[in-house]
Amino acid sequence: KGNHWGYGKEDGPSIWHKNFPTADGDRQSPIDIIPKEAPCDPNLGQIVLNYDQCTSLNITNNGHSVVVEFDDTDDRSVIQGGPLDNPYRLKQFHFHWGGKGCHGSEHTVEGMSYASELHLVHWNAVKYKSFGQAAEAPDGLAVLGIFLDTGDDHRWLHMVTDALYMVKFKASVTDFKGFNPKCLLPSSLHYWTYLGSLTTPPLHESVIWIVLKEPIIVSEKQLGKFRMLLFSGEEEDQRLRMENNFRPPQPLKGRKVRSSN
Ligand SMILES: COc1ccc(C[C@H]2SC(=S)NC2=O)c(OC)c1
Numbered sequence: 154k155g156n157h158w159g160y161g162k163e164d165g166p167s168i169w170h171k172n173f174p175t176a177d178g179d180r181q182s183p184i185d186i187i188p189k190e191a192p193c194d195p196n197l198g199q200i201v202l203n204y205d206q207c208t209s210l211n212i213t214n215n216g217h218s219v220v221v222e223f224d225d226t227d228d229r230s231v232i233q234g235g236p237l238d239n240p241y242r243l244k245q246f247h248f249h250w251g252g253k254g255c256h257g258s259e260h261t262v263e264g265m266s267y268a269s270e271l272h273l274v275h276w277n278a279v280k281y282k283s284f285g286q287a288a289e290a291p292d293g294l295a296v297l298g299i300f301l302d303t304g305d306d307h308r309w310l311h312m313v314t315d316a317l318y319m320v321k322f323k324a325s326v327t328d329f330k331g332f333n334p335k336c337l338l339p340s341s342l343h344y345w346t347y348l349g350s351l352t353t354p355p356l357h358e359s360v361i362w363i364v365l366k367e368p369i370i371v372s373e374k375q376l377g378k379f380r381m382l383l384f385s386g387e388e389e390d391q392r393l394r395m396e397n398n399f400r401p402p403q404p405l406k407g408r409k410v411r412s413s414n
């Protein structure tokens with residue numbers, strides 16, 4: 154039906170523009186980040202993450218990714234500083250990843266992609282009354298992007314991967330309380346920032362992107378657990394493995410990417 158979309162040949166990123174014309178807009182994401190064309194802006198302060206009072210609620214397979222949702226009814230967990238004029242409330246985080254051994258990040262760095270990319274999605278509750286309203290405003294969302302590279306086991310990611318068997322099928326959800334995503338941050342908060350969009354339909358051009366330069370390291374075994382998820386629901390007869398759920402880089406169209414120090 155009209156708003157159906159996916160990552161396959163028939164319904165993937167190259168087709169999205171048919172039902173979602175914003176796909177051909179002037180501030181689409183992800184992009185290829187070229188560090189030497191992203192000058193350091195001394196006016197860019199550091200980003201500040203206050204996640205210690207965060208309240209994770211559940212983990213769900215929405216048929217496109219696996220999402221951990223947070224209680225965003227107050228300002229208990231926010232991102233602020235850097236390019237942001239207000240604090241933005243943490244709403245959810247999710248991942249994008251590739252197939253066996255191949256790459257899966259959405260942003261690339263000089264054409265190089267990582268194995269996966271974590272998105273921590275925040276919304277501007279100072280200016281907008283709801284997440285939905287913020288998601289349609291040019292300064293409504295702030296997404297913190299973190300690259301995942303492969304190497305040793307990540308000491309805390311198992312908290313997430315151990316829950317994935319519970320949400321194998323599309324539309325499955327299970328409790329996921331007491332998880333603080335600060336354990337998924339790299340040691341450095343140095344970042345690139347630019348104005349972009351949601352990377353899936355409806356592709357709203359409402360995201361202030363903050364992409365961390367330093368990846369976190371996770372093991373191939375941990376990444377493999379994401380690939381046991383399915384795009385399909387329990388009642389469907391085809392079992393489509395959830396992998397390669399990433400949109401490729403989009404045209405920069407004259408946008409400037411800035412770098413923190
Ligand atoms: C308001 O409707 C939506 C729809 C989809 C997503 C998730 C997309 S956007 C992104 S960045 N990565 C993703 O996979 C939203 O997240 C903010 C919001």
Ligand SMILES: [Zn+2]
Binds near residue numbers: 248249272
């Ligand atoms: Zn995403």
